[in-house]
Amino acid sequence: MDEARIIDKELIEEFSNLPEGFWDFKNDDTKELTHSIHNYPAVMVYPISRNILKIVNKYRSSSSLLDPFMGSGTVLLEGLLAGCTEVYGNDLNPLAYKISKAKTTPLHCDLDKAFNDFANKLDQKYDLYSVVLAGIDDYIFENNYDITAKINDKTNWGANASSILNAYLSAHNSDLIIPEIQSVGFWFVPRCILELQIIRNLICEIADTDLQDYFMIAFSETTRLVSNRRNGEFKMYRMTPEKVAAYKPDVRSTYLNTLSSNICKMKAFIKRAEDRVLGSVHLSREDSRLLSSVPDQSIDIVITSPPYGDSRTTVAYGQFSRVSLQWCDYDTLSYKEIIDIDKNLMGGTPFKKGFANCLPSATLDHALSEILKPSENLERAGDVFSFYKDLNDVLKAVTKKCRTNAYQFWVVGNRTVKEVSLKTDQILVELGRNLGLKHIMTMRRAISNKVMPSLNSPTNVSGKKAKTMCKELIVVFRKE
Ligand SMILES: C[S@@+](CC[C@H](N)C(=O)[O-])C[C@H]1O[C@@H](n2cnc3c(N)ncnc32)[C@H](O)[C@@H]1O
Structure with a gap:
């Protein structure tokens, strides 16, 4: 044989x-x-x-x-x-690529320092933008924007969130700019969008690209956690309009908690790998x-x-x-x-x-x-x-x-x-x-x-599972 x-x-x-x-x-x-x-x-x-x-x-x-x-x-x-x-x-999915890259790239810098520096800078940014953050909900209310509007409601918040927010920011002479992201108003409440953009901008300032990618993965997870999606489902369904109207996610804590937990995980990976030479990882999309x-x-x-x-x-x-x-x-x-x-x-x-x-x-x-x-x-x-x-x-x-x-x-x-x-x-x-x-x-x-x-619904008959x-x-x- x-x-x-x-x-x-x-x-x-x-x-x-x-x-x-x-x-x-x-x-x-x-x-x-x-x-x-x-x-x-x-x-x-x-x-x-x-x-x-x-x-x-x-x-x-x-x-x-x-x-x-x-x-x-x-x-x-x-x-x-x-x-x-x-x-x-x-994997064809770019998110799979990003997670896999972050997961398999050891970070040898001082991670606690990186976290503390980031958290401190984020506090400063929140101070800098405190006026626009504090006033956004009143602005939306006073202008009768309906944050529970459907995506295809062309005249309202759902389809115009970025321009509504940018008009508000420029009226306050703020340098914060909200990018044109399709359906952003459907998936996020106004203050949440401002906070996410503040965090994202700060991540983009990180010079070390591997560290930046790792911080961005925690941001990506945060966008899911603070969005208006219904909990516990992989398919994307939005919460009920009543829930959206009352939703006030704590974006800063969600991000920092996710990042802090991911940093502990990276430290555990580094420790596990310290007695061996790691091979090369080749990723494709x-x-x-x-x-x-x-x-x-x-x-x-x-x-x-x-x-x-x-x-x-x-x-x-x-x-x-x-x-x-x-x-x-x-x-x-x-x-x-x-x-x-x-x-x-x-x-x-x-x-x-x-x-x-x-x-x-x-x-x-x-x-x-x-x-x-x-x-x-x-x-x-x-x-x-x-x-x-x-x-x-x-x-x-x-x-x-x-x-x-x-x-x-x-x-x-x-x-x-x-x-x-x-x-x-x-x-x-x-x-x-x-x-x-x-x-x-x-x-x-x-x-x-x-x-x-x-x-699942293999018969495609609604309700028949x-x-x-x-x-x-x-x-x-x-x-x-
Ligand atoms: C079951 S998941 C893999 C999960 C993975 N084992 C893990 O532990 O996370 C299947 C993956 O196949 C990817 N996929 C599906 N069709 C593909 C294709 N034609 N080319 C590349 N990737 C594909 C999907 O994007 C998805 O990430």
Whole structure:
């Protein structure tokens, strides 16, 4: 038996003998180090990648790692800590890029001093702008602006917040300028916008770009926390008009608390890493079907969790990121680039008028024909096909980047569309076989820690919900 097959056998044996529920990590702290510096949908808790690396490395070292769907960068940080010398991460979402960069870039400056300097300067800025901050709510009230107005109310606050605020600021001879951010008045109350801009301006004055990026991540998280969004949901829904009218978020404390907590996390990361030389992290923001920035045949191990389906009907990563990206990156990203994110993610290409299923998966074929039984499901079947077509292309691109005998770990969830179960793990195995990937095994885990909706509406009938995603599957391949 050749060495690769011997390692396969050893891995199968070790994985098979893990205790029941090993991959669930129900009671683990999943927020250590820089892992939780910023919220992100459907994060794959870090003990998964940490344990995969620990077990695989017992039998064969992995010096290069790739996560083609890095999201918040969980796998990348674990790869660095496990001693990978080249760590590649990719995601089309610019927010994922920013979080991953901040999470994996050690900051060796005096962080307590940086925090105190910033907090002091922020106090000075609040003093400087005390008059405009104190008067803004009265101004809005006296001028009859309705801060609960809808986005499309062209005559009111909702669509004109920036110009209303700038007129007010210039009447007070203030040098503060509010940028034109689409829908800013819909998502933020007036004083909150002024405070956010004061904080953002100060962050932009930080000369060290890595430090500035780290401070900006806390700002990005703050924009979400102080916005008018309803709590506890990844989809963006605004609070009720009554709640918006009474909402007075404490922006300064929210930012400083988030920053202070993130600084503790960075210190913990630095401490954990002090006895080792960290590898290099290479981040890209391209379509995972391409991965042109990753050298061919260079990767020893892939650990990844792709989306469960298209953004429209599963998790809308772009929508989740929108408010933050508009505030943080209004000078580098256009509004169109930001609102188009979801369209460009997996399964975003519509096949409204039909499709020819060319994918080598009998399981997918069967599921599509079941969905298509009522012919009015054509569009929905097209969405499903679109997702798996992209998944096949990503699998192809990832495999091209792998060395022979590289292992690939795909953490996937099976969902239901039109009451038809989509067995993504099985479909992946069939697609992989066609690409020269040997299926080593598939493991199960319960997703108690995964932050994502556990109910969806697979029938698209309002109110009719089905339970979904209570478990995930870890599909293991080796490139032959
Ligand atoms: C399940 S999340 C990954 C979460 C990540 N494992 C973590 O722990 O944060 C899937 C990611 O895939 C990204 N994505 C979806 N389609 C993509 C594509 N075609 N190219 C690149 N990234 C894509 C999304 O932006 C999202 O961040």
